[in-house]
Amino acid sequence: MAKAHSTPLNDIAIIAANLKDRYKNGFPVLKEIVQNADDAQASSLIFGWSPGIAGSDHPLLGDPALFFINNAPLTLEDVEGILSIGIGTKPGDENAVGKFGLGMKSLFHLGEVFFYQSFDWHTASAKSDVFNPWDSYRSAWAEVSVQDKVRLEDEVRAITQNECDGYFVVWVPLRSESIYQARQDDENFIIVGEDYRYEVPDFITDRRLGDKLASLLPLMKTLQDIELVVKTGQEYQRQIHISLPEKATRPLFTRLDGAGEWQGHITVHGIGSQSSQQKFYVGHEVLLNTPEFSALKSHRTWPFSYSREGKKTADKALPHAAVMMLAEKVPEGEATLTVEWAVFLPLGEQDTAQHAQKQTFPLSGQYSYQIILHGYFFIDAGRVGIQGLATLTSPTPLFNAPDSPGQEQLVQEWNRCLATQGTLPLLPKALASLMSLIHAGDAEKAAISDGVRRALRNNNAWLHWVTLYHLWVCELTRDGSQWCLVDANTPVRLLPATPSGEAHRPWEVLPALESLGVTHRFIDGTQPNIYNEFKSKWQLSEIQALLQAIPSMVFTAPKLTNYLNQLLKALPIASDNYSRDLMSLLRKTFSDVPLVELSRNQTAIGELMALIRPTWRYRIAIDRQEQALWETLGRTVMDTLLVPAFLDNSKEPASASLNWETVGSLLQAMQAQASASDDFEKLVRDFIGKLSAPDRLELYRRFDTLKIFKVSQPAGAHTLKRAVICLT
Incomplete structure (x- = not known):
């Protein structure tokens, strides 16, 4: 039966393809080694650079190298895994991080071979050897003498300062085209990579290396310490020490x-x-x-x-x-x-x-x-x-x-x-x-x-999933604001921010927040809350409930009225939907609060008026001192909101028209406050003058006996002075 043939060159090709497709050099290789140390249940990892082991028998042990030392035991099964090409040792292991990567094969990014040795190599020869994928093509690399194994153990002792009980070391002579050329070595390489020469690789001296490695430790299962050690002169010196407390x-x-x-x-x-x-x-x-x-x-x-x-x-x-x-x-x-x-x-x-x-x-x-x-x-x-x-x-x-x-x-x-x-x-x-x-x-x-x-x-699609179960929001309460975690099933609603020291302002303006707060949370709309805004919009019924409970005194203080304006302007709901509720609120306010007091807040109230259509407002030129007349007019039942001109919105002034019946009712109400003043006469003329011609005639016909000015006889006069406007 014919069988597939495999040669060292097949293995080299597999390794080269994997390195090309799966890994970049540098830190990704270090990350693989960190993974492997943790999978092996090591608690400590020391890695670093050496200029080489002087006097070694193996031609590559004297070259500059990277080394990796951990304190996990090496089993014979581990050795088989190290030497296997293309088949992992952990395909069914649900706990092994290393099943996702090339593991130690990534070391071929750095060199053509690597040495591995366990502390108990004296009793198990398989635990100390060189992985030489070139095999017979480079037979000089195939064997490691006992003397070299001792030299490697001595080097580990120097690196760890004699704290090497239970060690496992991987020693990787760095690929260097210039060094190979100098000693006339074969220049065929697994991959053409960086020429490391006799210098410490850049990814080892990277000032961010400690930071990168530190980010890995909390994701490890057993690894507690990582050290970077570099030999300078005759001694190994610690460059970085990263540790987790017990x-x-x-x-x-x-x-x-x-x-x-x-x-x-x-x-x-x-x-x-x-x-x-x-x-x-x-x-x-x-x-x-x-x-x-x-x-x-x-x-x-x-x-x-x-x-x-x-x-x-x-x-x-x-x-x-x-x-x-x-x-x-x-x-x-x-x-x-x-x-x-x-x-x-x-x-x-x-x-x-x-x-x-x-x-x-x-x-x-x-x-x-x-x-x-x-x-x-x-x-x-x-x-x-x-x-x-x-x-x-x-x-x-x-x-x-x-x-x-x-x-x-x-x-x-x-x-x-x-x-x-x-x-x-x-x-x-x-x-x-x-x-x-x-x-x-x-x-x-x-x-x-x-x-x-x-x-x-x-990443637009993330928001829905990030806020699936919890929200992270800046909550507003009577006592102030605080960032907190909120269950995603709890309705949240945006409120305008409040000045320092006035956390109570929303509840002062909107007392209904108290009852709504039993089921809802209120958040500062000016903060970068992490919430699903599509699920957190104010509902019309909620706004109506808020408006119905606003006390009239809110309209005597600009800061309170402005807060209401801020809220309503930010709503995703068109103001037409709650204008009737707003008009009812303003009618009550105009009835409860004297015009003189309201006039002190005319800018903020005028701003609020813009939320009501001009065609739903009727503007009258009444003086703020005419309180009695205003109260009389206010008792007239009408759909349109009657607005003193000084409280109207100047940019979008009222433009509603009244029918003859409503004007007649207003004029009837005014009879009790009849005055010979020019303002009074102007108000009457405005009411009548804004009527259409047919409505005006109908008003004259239906209210033909209406008199709204007093008449008087000046002293010494033989006739009455006509100071009456008769509608006949």
Whole structure:
């Protein structure tokens, strides 16, 4: 029977293809090693640079190298995993982060071979060797002498300062074309990469390296310490030390039952630094137990893989989701917010389709923040992005239940369900927890909330899912304002902000807020609240209830009337819908409050008048001193709102017209207040003059006996002076 042939060059081709498609050099490689150390249940990882081990027998051990030392035991099964090409050791392990990446094969980004050695190599020779994928093509690299193994152990002792009990080391001679040429080595390489020469690689000296690594620690299961050590001269010197305190809590991931949270801080100490840098973190996680995930797994196209034993294993992905937020104090003007997706650990900045998976926004606060959005997602072919990132937050399923989806569509729907039901809804809770942990003031809470709002605007589909269960809002109460977490089922309504020291103002203007507040929460409309504005609009019935309970004294104080104006102008409801209620309120106010008092607030009241159609207002030129006459007119029942001219809106003045019946009723009422003054006569003439010709004739006919001026006989006169307007 014919069999497939495999040669070292086949393996080289596989490694090269994986490196090209799946990884970028530098920090992504370090991240892979951090993942592997944690998967191995190490609590400590030391990595760094060495100029090489002097006097070594192996031709590459003397070259500059990167090393990685952790304190996890190395099993023979682990050795098999290290040496396997193309088949992972963890296809069915639901807890292993490393199942998502190339793991230690990513080290071939750095060099052509790597050495590995466990502390117990003396009793198990397989635990110390060199992984040389070139095999017989470069046979000089194939063996490691016992002396070199001892030299490597001595080097580990020097690096760890003799604290190397239980160590496991990986030593990677760095690929350097110039060094290979100098000693006339074969110049065929797995990949053509950077020529590292005898210098420390840039990604090791990157000033942001400590910060990047620190962000990984809270997502680890067991890893507590990471150190960067570099040999300068004759000694190894610590450059960075990153640690978590023992009391810090971390995620349970798939060991979780229901929901959980974690928090703590990471300490980063750099060489030459006078003080340690601290990053605070919080996280919320959930293991969903909803039928759609079980239904997706039941499809025949659910992914599977093969183990080294040839066993077919269905992927054991679990619907686990989490959001972690980190905060770090920074100099003024340097604050930023970074939002990135993760599968246990942050992914690449873009997926293979070049969709952004990481976004950064400037902030105005004192802290820089990082939001890591995790899900047990399926990742793309390049293992750098979430599969189906473009449809990750789609509002509708990607296929209908009776359909039989292909594997790609199936895993994209899994990712969509997990992101929308698990990951994004956790964001408000994580934000609230972090603000509590760092004891943030209102200005800082507003700064990060504004950053999150910008991220939501940049990703329109996120808002619905982020606010699915909780809202993060600046609540207004009688005692003041406070940022808080609110259940998404609680109706929230925007109110205008109040000046400092006047938190009670909304309740003073709108007493009905008291009863409405039993079921509703009120939020400051000027703050960057994280809420669903489409579900939080004022309802007409609510506005009507507010208007019906407003006390008349509100219209004697400009600041109170202006507050009402602010609220009504910001409403998404057309004012025509509540104008009748507003007119009723103003009629009552005009009846209760003297015109003289109202005249002191004419600007604010005039502004309010603009919310009532001009054709629903009738403007009369009455003096503020004519209170008795005004009260008389006010007793006339009419649909139109009678408005003193000095309280009307000057830009949109009243333009309503009255019929002959209403004018007749007004003139009848005025008889009791008849006066010979010019103002009185002008008012009468205005009423009559605004009537249409037919209505005027009808008024004359129906009210032919109406007299509204007194007559008098001046002293010494033989006839009465005509001071009467008769309608006959």
